[in-house]
Amino acid sequence: MAPQTASPLTDAEASNPPSRERASAGAIHESAYRHVTGEARYVDDLPLPAGCLFGWVVTSPHPHARVTGIDTSRAKAAPGVRAVLTAADIPGHNDVGAIIPDEPLFAEGEVHTVGQAVAFVVADTATQARKAAALVEVGYEPLPALLTIDAGIAAGAFLSEPHTIQRGEPKRAIAEAPVQLAGEVRTGAQEHFYLETQASLVVPEEGGTLRIACSTQHPSEVQAKVAEVLGKPRSTVVVEVPRMGGGFGGKESQAAPYACMAALAALSTGRPVKVWLNRDQDMTQTGRRHPFFSRFEAGFSKDGQLLGLEVDMFADGGWANDLSRSVLDRGLFHLDNAYFLPHVRCTGRVVKTNLPSNTAFRGFGGPQGIFVIEEILNRAAAQLGLDPVEIRRRNFYGGEGRDTTHYGQKIQNDRLPDVMALLESRVDLAARQADIAAFNAQSGRVKRGGGLMPVKFGISFTASHLNQAGALVQIYADGSVQLNHGGTEMGQGLHSKMLWVAATELGIPVDRIRAMTTATDKVPNTSATAASSGADLNGMAVRAACVTLRERLAEVACRALGLDPSEAAGVGFEEGEVFHPKAQERLTFEALVAKAYMQQVSLSATGYYRTPDIAYDPKLGRGTPFHYFAYGVAWVELEVNGLTGEHRLLRVDIAHDVGESLADRIDIGQIEGAFLQGWGWLTCEEILHHPTDGRLLTHSAGTYKIPAYGDAPLHFEVSLLRGAPQPGTIHGSKAVGEPPFMFGIGAVTALHQAIAAFGPPGREVRLSMPATAESVLRAVVLQQV
Amino acid sequence: MRYGGRPTGMQSLHFILNGTPVDVPGLSPTTTLLRFLRDREGLTGTKEGCAEGDCGACTVAVLEHDAKGRPRWRAQNACLLLLPMVQGKQVVTVDGLAGPDGLHPAQKALAEATGSQCGYCTPGVVMALFEATYRDDLDEPWKLDAQMCGNLCRCTGYRPIRDAAGAIAGSCPQDRHAEALHEAKPAAIGLSYSHGVQRYFTPTSLEVLWELLAAHPEARFVNGGTDLSLEVTKRFETPPLLISLEGIEALGTLTVSGDGALSIGASVRLADLEDASRRVSPALERMLRYFGARQIKNRGTVGGNLCNASPIGDLPPILIALGAEAVLLSRQGRRTLPLEDFFLDYRKTALEPGEILARIEVPPTPPNARTISYKLSKRRELDISSVAAGMRVVLDEEGVVLEARLAFGGMAATPKRAAKTEAALVGQPWTEATVEAAAPLLAQDFKPLSDHRGSSWYRSTVVKNLLLAFFEETSQQASPRLADRHTATAQVR
Numbered sequence A: 001m002a003p004q005t006a007s008p009l010t011d012a013e014a015s016n017p018p019s020r021e022r023a024s025a026g027a028i029h030e031s032a033y034r035h036v037t038g039e040a041r042y043v044d045d046l047p048l049p050a051g052c053l054f055g056w057v058v059t060s061p062h063p064h065a066r067v068t069g070i071d072t073s074r075a076k077a078a079p080g081v082r083a084v085l086t087a088a089d090i091p092g093h094n095d096v097g098a099i100i101p102d103e104p105l106f107a108e109g110e111v112h113t114v115g116q117a118v119a120f121v122v123a124d125t126a127t128q129a130r131k132a133a134a135l136v137e138v139g140y141e142p143l144p145a146l147l148t149i150d151a152g153i154a155a156g157a158f159l160s161e162p163h164t165i166q167r168g169e170p171k172r173a174i175a176e177a178p179v180q181l182a183g184e185v186r187t188g189a190q191e192h193f194y195l196e197t198q199a200s201l202v203v204p205e206e207g208g209t210l211r212i213a214c215s216t217q218h219p220s221e222v223q224a225k226v227a228e229v230l231g232k233p234r235s236t237v238v239v240e241v242p243r244m245g246g247g248f249g250g251k252e253s254q255a256a257p258y259a260c261m262a263a264l265a266a267l268s269t270g271r272p273v274k275v276w277l278n279r280d281q282d283m284t285q286t287g288r289r290h291p292f293f294s295r296f297e298a299g300f301s302k303d304g305q306l307l308g309l310e311v312d313m314f315a316d317g318g319w320a321n322d323l324s325r326s327v328l329d330r331g332l333f334h335l336d337n338a339y340f341l342p343h344v345r346c347t348g349r350v351v352k353t354n355l356p357s358n359t360a361f362r363g364f365g366g367p368q369g370i371f372v373i374e375e376i377l378n379r380a381a382a383q384l385g386l387d388p389v390e391i392r393r394r395n396f397y398g399g400e401g402r403d404t405t406h407y408g409q410k411i412q413n414d415r416l417p418d419v420m421a422l423l424e425s426r427v428d429l430a431a432r433q434a435d436i437a438a439f440n441a442q443s444g445r446v447k448r449g450g451g452l453m454p455v456k457f458g459i460s461f462t463a464s465h466l467n468q469a470g471a472l473v474q475i476y477a478d479g480s481v482q483l484n485h486g487g488t489e490m491g492q493g494l495h496s497k498m499l500w501v502a503a504t505e506l507g508i509p510v511d512r513i514r515a516m517t518t519a520t521d522k523v524p525n526t527s528a529t530a531a532s533s534g535a536d537l538n539g540m541a542v543r544a545a546c547v548t549l550r551e552r553l554a555e556v557a558c559r560a561l562g563l564d565p566s567e568a569a570g571v572g573f574e575e576g577e578v579f580h581p582k583a584q585e586r587l588t589f590e591a592l593v594a595k596a597y598m599q600q601v602s603l604s605a606t607g608y609y610r611t612p613d614i615a616y617d618p619k620l621g622r623g624t625p626f627h628y629f630a631y632g633v634a635w636v637e638l639e640v641n642g643l644t645g646e647h648r649l650l651r652v653d654i655a656h657d658v659g660e661s662l663a664d665r666i667d668i669g670q671i672e673g674a675f676l677q678g679w680g681w682l683t684c685e686e687i688l689h690h691p692t693d694g695r696l697l698t699h700s701a702g703t704y705k706i707p708a709y710g711d712a713p714l715h716f717e718v719s720l721l722r723g724a725p726q727p728g729t730i731h732g733s734k735a736v737g738e739p740p741f742m743f744g745i746g747a748v749t750a751l752h753q754a755i756a757a758f759g760p761p762g763r764e765v766r767l768s769m770p771a772t773a774e775s776v777l778r779a780v781v782l783q784q785v
Numbered sequence B: 001m002r003y004g005g006r007p008t009g010m011q012s013l014h015f016i017l018n019g020t021p022v023d024v025p026g027l028s029p030t031t032t033l034l035r036f037l038r039d040r041e042g043l044t045g046t047k048e049g050c051a052e053g054d055c056g057a058c059t060v061a062v063l064e065h066d067a068k069g070r071p072r073w074r075a076q077n078a079c080l081l082l083l084p085m086v087q088g089k090q091v092v093t094v095d096g097l098a099g100p101d102g103l104h105p106a107q108k109a110l111a112e113a114t115g116s117q118c119g120y121c122t123p124g125v126v127m128a129l130f131e132a133t134y135r136d137d138l139d140e141p142w143k144l145d146a147q148m149c150g151n152l153c154r155c156t157g158y159r160p161i162r163d164a165a166g167a168i169a170g171s172c173p174q175d176r177h178a179e180a181l182h183e184a185k186p187a188a189i190g191l192s193y194s195h196g197v198q199r200y201f202t203p204t205s206l207e208v209l210w211e212l213l214a215a216h217p218e219a220r221f222v223n224g225g226t227d228l229s230l231e232v233t234k235r236f237e238t239p240p241l242l243i244s245l246e247g248i249e250a251l252g253t254l255t256v257s258g259d260g261a262l263s264i265g266a267s268v269r270l271a272d273l274e275d276a277s278r279r280v281s282p283a284l285e286r287m288l289r290y291f292g293a294r295q296i297k298n299r300g301t302v303g304g305n306l307c308n309a310s311p312i313g314d315l316p317p318i319l320i321a322l323g324a325e326a327v328l329l330s331r332q333g334r335r336t337l338p339l340e341d342f343f344l345d346y347r348k349t350a351l352e353p354g355e356i357l358a359r360i361e362v363p364p365t366p367p368n369a370r371t372i373s374y375k376l377s378k379r380r381e382l383d384i385s386s387v388a389a390g391m392r393v394v395l396d397e398e399g400v401v402l403e404a405r406l407a408f409g410g411m412a413a414t415p416k417r418a419a420k421t422e423a424a425l426v427g428q429p430w431t432e433a434t435v436e437a438a439a440p441l442l443a444q445d446f447k448p449l450s451d452h453r454g455s456s457w458y459r460s461t462v463v464k465n466l467l468l469a470f471f472e473e474t475s476q477q478a479s480p481r482l483a484d485r486h487t488a489t490a491q492v493r
Helices: A032-037 A126-133 A149-154 A170-176 A219-230 A256-269 A279-285 A324-333 A366-384 A388-395 A416-426 A429-442 A494-506 A534-560 A565-570 A589-598 A664-682 A739-756 A773-784 B033-040 B105-112 B122-134 B141-148 B159-168 B176-182 B206-215 B228-233 B270-280 B282-289 B302-307 B315-321 B419-425 B432-445 B456-474
Strands: A053-059 A065-071 A081-085 A117-123 A137-142 A163-167 A179-187 A199-205 A209-214 A237-241 A273-276 A292-300 A306-318 A343-352 A446-459 A468-475 A481-485 A513-515 A572-574 A577-579 A604-610 A615-617 A622-624 A628-641 A647-656 A715-720 B013-017 B020-024 B059-065 B071-077 B090-092 B191-195 B198-202 B220-222 B241-244 B254-256 B262-265 B325-330 B333-338 B343-345 B355-362 B369-376 B387-395 B401-409
Touching: A032 B105, A032 B122, A053 A126, A053 A256, A053 A279, A065 A117, A081 A126, A081 A256, A117 A126, A117 A256, A149 A292, A149 A306, A149 A343, A163 A324, A170 A292, A170 A306, A170 A343, A179 A366, A199 A256, A209 A219, A209 A256, A219 A237, A219 A256, A256 A273, A292 A366, A306 A324, A306 A366, A324 A343, A324 A366, A366 A388, A366 A446, A366 A664, A366 A739, A388 A446, A388 A739, A416 A446, A416 A628, A416 A647, A416 A715, A429 A446, A429 A628, A446 A739, A468 A534, A481 A494, A481 A534, A494 A513, A494 A534, A534 A565, A534 A589, A534 A604, A577 A589, A628 A739, A647 A664, A647 A739, A664 A715, A664 A739, A664 B159, A739 A773, A773 B456, B059 B122, B071 B122, B071 B176, B105 B122, B105 B159, B122 B141, B122 B159, B122 B176, B141 B159, B206 B241, B254 B270, B262 B270, B262 B302, B270 B282, B270 B302, B282 B315, B282 B369, B282 B387, B302 B315, B302 B355, B315 B369, B315 B387, B315 B401, B369 B456, B387 B456, B401 B419, B419 B432, B432 B456
Parallel strands: A053 A273, A209 A237, A306 A343, A481 A513, A647 A715, B013 B090, B198 B241, B220 B241
Antiparallel strands: A053 A117, A065 A137, A081 A117, A163 A343, A179 A292, A199 A209, A199 A273, A292 A306, A446 A628, A468 A481, A468 A604, A572 A577, A615 A622, A628 A647, B013 B020, B059 B071, B059 B090, B191 B198, B254 B262, B262 B355, B325 B333, B325 B355, B369 B387, B387 B401
């Protein structure tokens, strides 16, 4: 490892990492040994404070109804019950909407979905609270309900005004195109199914203050919502996140309501209160990935060039806004995926339905937007008789005048050619296609298909102000270090990466640094750990704090080495030692820190970072919303049983660009997991509601099926692009959480090819999502008639 | 009244937890092991992810003896184990795995394979790996899949978990857990336990069982409990009176005759039946392979699956196709029924009050029989059937169908044979033309429902296709084994 110098690095230098061979390349998760022993604690595992009460949420059984009255008297009289809280008990604002205040914590006047909170019962035991919850008497007068996105559109029920992005003259381009194509595209909901359900533990402290342990990706928002609901300043609330048992977006905005209920109860009873949702409650009450419905018209040249495109995109927001507008925006931004759209108009709108409020989920609308263009290309390939790989190549960005997105962002550092070259160095695509064709020629009941799935994914919160982060690094007088930053750990390895950033910057072994529980009293006003931004934003903030400390320590080192403090810029920090080229002696980091303490030098520093030069104007549909793009490409191969509709993944090869990886094995884990989660969204994971009463029919592990062990392909290879540092990012790395989720869409392209092989050539495959065995069998049958 | 020869009296619950004897304070007998570990012992390593045995996060290992009497560490779902079910047994949890020498090899292998991300499923994965470490029969790659498929992970994509499993399966380190595998089978442990209005009995002989039934005709039976426990964990019920059949040795035996006949005690665990079926019935093995999680097969019993009488139970169709008979016992005596006659209506069996299902007798395979099973579900592993099928034809020397037994689950209120379709096959040559002519009759035999597992259209269409698949698959081999996914080409399953 090359030494760090004391002088602050420029952005360009920061992105040139010390060396490719980082010690962190082989690192495993910083909590791995605690995970496998069961020592790792989650909110529900924390020791209970004395006198802790347990909460149970009373929810609406109706998708839409007028609330005619709430009688809590029987519940209050039940054994062990300490409080029954409703909207009337809220001292501050009865609202937990993440952006728009349209989401009451407890229903007032009307309920808008099955599972909406009406009241909260706290009792000495969870069993007592559950039993008493059944005694809360709520009068309902049922109202007509909108239970599908189509019903919402038909009723003109929207949660947003239209957002349009347009370039060129799409109508004319389509009309003049040699080949026209029109149709509809739908994708379904997806339950996060984090293994750890929502949980909060609230402990009242003196002076009316609260300390909250919460399983959330967004502790600052939990803090803000609790303060608003209670009518208190945020300074009275501390939120801590030990770690999460998975988040995937589901704990970005939707952890807050439960923390608010428990906080209200803690304040009202003066006792600690825990709320933990069981799986059925979690699945019934919280939102999911937005289903999207799109209508499109497209014009192509005969050789498959997309000439013009118009898309109307609708996102099912559920009953309240939550983050839906931003989700829809990201869908619009990603309509291009990796393809140049010369003439395009896309318009998006959030639809209101009487279903749980849909929320962030890995990709955040990006997968839904990208799915649309991939589906259009699949249909066009069938109609034009083109190889689905070739039609994609022909539409990639690149070449004269083909380097600007439909919203006007210029594409710099286009890595798609690089990841394509990397993939093709490992997978002979022509040979794979030939193998598939040969197999299909000799096999009647089983057909194979392959899918190429390129991904270009924009990195940054599209609400530009969110792109900021803070850190607090504290060196103790013995040379050991505590690291605080604003990001939360949900399994993605953020703490591991941050430890390595700090170790690299301070030039000390990583085991000298302890990653602390994320807490709003250590780093304030943080953004959610979301949008794949955790390492990008917090890494820069951690680095900034370490640079400040290095600068202070370098002056101390100069004095100790007999040099003038003006030589401080030349002081190096490396492998636990501190040195200067002009001095013979080397100091240990510990000795230097001890000297600094004795010389009354501050050993604690904050760091702060904001992403420069990003902005977007939604009125114009123009701007540079993204700091950069992450790239990757996957080849997905599978086979379909034409008698049952089942399919099996045979091989998946991925080439992915994470810049200079901060921790290779952790990044590979993110990529593999994202692929299978994306495949699950489009195949086995199906959310079903009762068509008239709106009840969720798939509310448990027994009825909702995420991918299992044997679904992972046996050939599952991920290659990281090497020697490709990204300018202006922490140590040249790139975001990894969301982009690989989209690789799962490659399975649908492959399914199209396999299903098409059951019928005559050139026939459009009509495959609805999710592609369950039933859906695939329907498509096979349609192909054969 | 006596229990296993010991005098009566309300006994206490006790078991050995991570090597230390534990006396359970006065708790309801329907307290799950998971709640006990977390709420009473403060052992929070074991997690609740679903409370229905469908995610594996609560997996622990229990030392039990298999149908051959060999001691085995068996991964089971702590969320479905009621405390009396571990009475007197050894239980190991993730918190107690690491020894004085550091991590258990299963823990080390998983951590170092980057097999944990968020870590919440990890303790359960470790315990499934723990069982794999001491198994000596993981001799084919698919068996490792079957070992691990009961543990859902939402983060990793499973590749690193598979790496860890491959690295440690069957390694059997000579440690204290291996030493426990030399312990002789103890005498059956009887139990008579009460708490408040709840009572739980584990008689160890039929004689005592009859006495109990006479005294408590309203009692419910429990065996593996993998279904009954859901009433506790999902519906929050507290069954007042349970009689467990797992202590009665006569119900736990499994014999395989030289001619391939099987005699299966009602208490035989599904994992043991899977093991025995390998040698005598590939069609039965196919069904058991995707029956459910290893944790469920390690605990669930043949009798439980049949007496549950669910229309989507996985065993009935194939056992009916094999011509199995149910042996029913009561104080008054014994009677036998063809298994298809055991199922009367939705979740209703032919059992009279005071009567139990004691055994299943599967006759030897007739000469020139073709047999197969299929299970279709939304997810291949760890899922409930949308359609389950067991099919057999017996041919004469000319290839004409002498007997046809086509049984399906998920198609009616009970597991049911396709009478009209069978009739159309009998007496006809076993050819594609015959099958294609008979298949449309399935629409007369069954009017399936639509639900979240599959529509009526899917079920109706796919059973016709399965009949065709049956013909095609058995044209090469009388009872084809399931192709390993590691070598699969033509078969998707």
